[in-house]
C-alpha cells in the first residue's frame with residue numbers, strides 16, 4: 001500500500017541510491033522504483049470528485065498485489081537502461097579510477113579522453129571537481145560533463161563529451177555564473193592575513209583590500225592590534241559551488257583613530273573608467289602609495305611587527321623603510337622613469353617623474369626590474385626594483401624621497417590634489433551606491449563578525 005508521501009520519500013531515496021551506487025545495486029533499486037511508480041499509478045486511478053470544494057474528502061486505499069521482483073528485473077533488462085552518476089575527483093585519481101567510480105566501462109571512451117584535445121582537460125581536473133556521466137547498462141559512455149576553469153581570469157567552460165551514433169565528440173561550452181555579494185569583517189590580532197583568513201576572506205580579496213587602502217595605510221608598519229575592517233565583494237558561483245572572488249565593491253578600515261572608506265564606482269556609460277572613491281565622491285586615484293614596499297602574505301610574515309626604521313621623515317630628507325634584501329619596490333604613483341642607474345651615496349636608484357611638479361626616488365636597490373630606463377612609463381604599484389644595500393647604506397633598506405619641484409619633502413606634509421571629482425550627473429548615482437555600501441557596513445556590527453549577512 002502506497003500513499004503519496006510514502007511514494008515521494010521512497011522515490012527520492014531510490015534516486016539517491018541510483019546516483020551513488022554500483023551498477024548491480026542500481027539495477028535492483030531501479031526496478032524497485034519502477035515498482036513504486038506502478039503502485040502509485042494504480043492508486044491514482046481512484047475516481048476524482050467533479051467539484052472537490054463541495055464534497056467531503058474521502059481517502060481511498062486499495063491493497064495491491066506486488067508483482068514478482070524477478071519479472072520486474074527481466075522487464076527492465078529487456079529495455080535499454082541509462083544511468084547517470086556524479087563523482088568528485090579525488091587526489092591520486094587516474095582517468096581509470098575516476099571512470100570506474102562513474103560506472104564507465106568503455107575502452108573506446110577512455111582512449112578518446114586521452115587523445116582528444118578538448119576531452120583531455122578532464123584529466124587535468126583538480127581534486128574536488130565534480131564530473132557527471134551517463135552510461136548504458138553495459139557501462140558504455142553516453143555522455144560525460146565537467147566544468148573547467150581556463151585562462152587567467154578563470155573563465156568557466158563546461159567540457160561535454162557526447163556520443164553521436166558510434167562516434168564520441170567533445171565540445172567546450174561557456175558557463176553562465178551567478179554573482180553574489182558577500183560582506184565580511186575582521187579584527188587585526190596578529191597580522192592582516194591572519195585576520196582575513198579568520199574571516200574566510202579569499203586571498204585575492206585580501207590583496208585588493210591592501211591595494212585600495214595603500215595610499216592611506218602602510219600595511220607594513222601602521223597596523224595596530226584591534227584595527228578593524230569591513231569589506232563588501234563579489235563572488236561567482238556555478239550550480240551552488242563557489243568558483244572565484246571578483247572585485248571589492250567597498251571597504252572600510254579602522255586604523256587606530258582613523259577610519260578610511262572606499263567604494264568602487266563606475267559610470268555605466270564608460271565602465272573602463274571605474275575606480276575607487278572616498279564616500280565623499282573624491283577619487284583616490286592620484287594619491288601616492290604610503291609605502292613603496294610591496295606588502296603581501298610572503299613579505300608580511302605572520303606576526304604584527306614594526307619596521308625598525310620605518311616610515312618616519314628623517315633629517316636626511318627621506319623616509320627609510322627597513323626590509324629584507326629582495327623585497328619588491330613599487331612605483332608610488334603613475335609616471336615616467338627619469339633616471340635608473342647608480343648615483344653616489346644613493347647606490348642603485350630609480351627616479352620617477354609624476355604629473356605636475358611631483359617626483360619620487362628609490363635608493364640602495366639591489367637590482368632593477370626589467371626595462372627600467374629613462375622614458376619608460378610606469379603605473380602606481382608596478383614593481384620597479386628590489387631592496388638592497390648599495391651606496392652609502394649600513395644595511396638593507398629602502399631610502400624613499402618624495403620631491404616637489406625637485407626638492408625632497410615629507411610626503412605626509414604635502415597635500416596632493418585628487419583626480420577630478422565626479423561630475424554632478426554621476427554624483428547622484430554615486431550617492432546611491434555609496435549609500436547602499438554604508439548601509440551594509442552599518443549591518444556589520446562587531447557582534448556579527450565573520451557571518452555572511454546578505455547575499456544576492
Ligand SMILES: [Zn+2]
Pocket residue numbers: 314316318319320398399400
Ligand atoms: Zn635614508
